[in-house]
Amino acid sequence: MGSIMEYPRDYNAAVDFVDRIVDEGLGENTAFIDAQGSITYGELKSATDRMGRLLDAHGVGREDRIAMIVLDTIDFPIIFWGAIKAGVVPVAINTMLTTEQYRYMLTDSRARVLFVSAALLPVVESLLGDLPALGKVFVIGDETAGHGEFRQELASHPDDFRPPPTCSDEVAFWLYSSGSTGQPKGVRHIHTSLMETARLYGKGVLGIRWDDVVFSAAKLFFAYGLGNGMSFPMSVGATTVLLADRPTPAAVFEILALNQPTIFYGVPTLYAAILAEPDLTAESGSGRLRLCVSAGEALPKELGVTWRKKFGVDILDGVGSTELLHIYLSNRPDEVNYGFSGRPVPGYQVRLVDEDGGGVEPGDIGELLVRGPTAADGYWNQRAKSRTTFEGEWTRTGDKYTRDGRGIFLYCGRTDDMFKVSGIWVSPFEVESALISHDSVLEAAVVPAEDEEGLLKPKAFIVLKEGRDSSSLTEPLQEHVKREVGNWKYPRWIEYVDSLPKTATGKIQRFKLRDP
Numbered sequence: 001m002g003s004i005m006e007y008p009r010d011y012n013a014a015v016d017f018v019d020r021i022v023d024e025g026l027g028e029n030t031a032f033i034d035a036q037g038s039i040t041y042g043e044l045k046s047a048t049d050r051m052g053r054l055l056d057a058h059g060v061g062r063e064d065r066i067a068m069i070v071l072d073t074i075d076f077p078i079i080f081w082g083a084i085k086a087g088v089v090p091v092a093i094n095t096m097l098t099t100e101q102y103r104y105m106l107t108d109s110r111a112r113v114l115f116v117s118a119a120l121l122p123v124v125e126s127l128l129g130d131l132p133a134l135g136k137v138f139v140i141g142d143e144t145a146g147h148g149e150f151r152q153e154l155a156s157h158p159d160d161f162r163p164p165p166t167c168s169d170e171v172a173f174w175l176y177s178s179g180s181t182g183q184p185k186g187v188r189h190i191h192t193s194l195m196e197t198a199r200l201y202g203k204g205v206l207g208i209r210w211d212d213v214v215f216s217a218a219k220l221f222f223a224y225g226l227g228n229g230m231s232f233p234m235s236v237g238a239t240t241v242l243l244a245d246r247p248t249p250a251a252v253f254e255i256l257a258l259n260q261p262t263i264f265y266g267v268p269t270l271y272a273a274i275l276a277e278p279d280l281t282a283e284s285g286s287g288r289l290r291l292c293v294s295a296g297e298a299l300p301k302e303l304g305v306t307w308r309k310k311f312g313v314d315i316l317d318g319v320g321s322t323e324l325l326h327i328y329l330s331n332r333p334d335e336v337n338y339g340f341s342g343r344p345v346p347g348y349q350v351r352l353v354d355e356d357g358g359g360v361e362p363g364d365i366g367e368l369l370v371r372g373p374t375a376a377d378g379y380w381n382q383r384a385k386s387r388t389t390f391e392g393e394w395t396r397t398g399d400k401y402t403r404d405g406r407g408i409f410l411y412c413g414r415t416d417d418m419f420k421v422s423g424i425w426v427s428p429f430e431v432e433s434a435l436i437s438h439d440s441v442l443e444a445a446v447v448p449a450e451d452e453e454g455l456l457k458p459k460a461f462i463v464l465k466e467g468r469d470s471s472s473l474t475e476p477l478q479e480h481v482k483r484e485v486g487n488w489k490y491p492r493w494i495e496y497v498d499s500l501p502k503t504a505t506g507k508i509q510r511f512k513l514r515d516p
Helices: 013-026 041-057 075-085 099-109 118-130 150-155 191-203 223-236 249-259 268-275 301-311 383-389 428-436 474-485
Strands: 030-034 037-040 065-069 089-092 113-117 136-140 171-176 186-190 213-216 239-241 263-266 291-294 315-320 327-330 349-353 366-371 394-403 409-414 419-421 424-426 441-450 456-464 493-496
Touching: 013 041, 013 075, 013 191, 013 223, 030 041, 037 041, 041 075, 041 150, 065 075, 065 099, 075 089, 075 113, 075 150, 075 171, 075 223, 099 118, 099 186, 113 118, 118 136, 136 150, 171 191, 186 191, 191 223, 191 327, 213 223, 213 249, 223 239, 223 263, 249 263, 249 268, 263 268, 268 291, 268 301, 268 441, 291 301, 301 315, 301 428, 327 366, 349 394, 383 394, 409 428, 419 456, 424 428, 428 441, 428 456, 428 474, 474 493
Parallel strands: 030 239, 065 089, 065 113, 089 171, 113 136, 213 239, 213 263, 263 291, 291 315, 456 493
Antiparallel strands: 030 037, 171 186, 315 327, 349 366, 366 394, 394 409, 419 424, 441 456
16 A cells, blocks of 8 residues: 555546546445435535536636535535536635634635535624625525525536546645644645545555445544545545534444444544543444544543553554645554554655754654655745745654654654753653543643743643542642653643643644743
């Protein structure tokens, strides 16, 4: 799976993911299931053709951009793949943002048409008249004065669309980076990247098959969720279950019980929340579950070990990025090392470099650089950031790692989150993992803070498990960290909080916890 794949110059990702599946005789396979119903691959082909016609009818042509603020319903793949089939560039946007954040992205992308779920229209409606590039708005699921209703409009068009010739190297879609520090960046991906993630990780690591049923708690607007819920299953004609609502532990287990998925994708905070619910057991979930996957943040060892013990299924922890589209460093079904990010996914090369760009020895900390076929074409209108992130064939991840003698990689933290205590690097993730291994702690975030002498020391923010009392807990937690990871790494200060600041994709925003 790690060998170089040659694509024809004339190539369209939607034709490969949708039309090819029908041509191979799998048109009757169910592609997507949501709360309202389901759609087969044959019906999806017809719907994406209608989508192409819809865009044509409104004068939206090749390389134009459309914005999607769309919940995880069957409408999402219809709009996304229909646009790509037509050579139009869909820009998938986070569905959990504020009005001003949407203003920034809609203005920045210069989208000509907006597709928005009815439940999200109130968040953006006040700014729609202030966007000079925006010519049309389609609302999904509700007839709204002044806007088109997407499903009705789609049904009014024929399904005899002929895709225009697109190039394998042209931009197919955009995602916006999660913006854990600063403004989000428009990340441009080309047509072949979708199938490459499916080939290298979906098939090469997960071994995804046509008879799999998958469920991703990570949403489709997120690079991780896009692969989980669309690219991987669609590459083989498998089935995806979609959840429009927030993936609470109860909502996740309702789908696991009802739809019996074989692969489940989550993030560490969700796995921790599920484990904190005593009523959620292996018997109340999916009896067909063969794999769980985690990304977005590194998975603490304690979470993986406890999950395996309780549910009898391993969590494959991996690391990816919006810039590389999906996971490039991962554990394997036959090689799970909890607490580690694993080995490079076949097809990707990685290296660790010091602050001067030189290589580092095993056991030393360095920044992770990745080379692979799914690197983005660059950031939209952010040339300086493009040049510092994409260095020829190599992409800087901003993650600090060490590599052991076996060639297995251990996550240390974001470059901006690392700090030194007594001249020695401290990994916030390492201290957080030690804290989480304590029976009273649900979540933890560690940042540097200055002591009375102006020297940096670890400070911890902790969310306790329900019913746990913080009084008289600080000293035992500090001693616990000393025993687990070293005397100098223990948090000198501990603050107990109800929640931690996070991006919509589950990443802890440690910069918001630092002293100004």
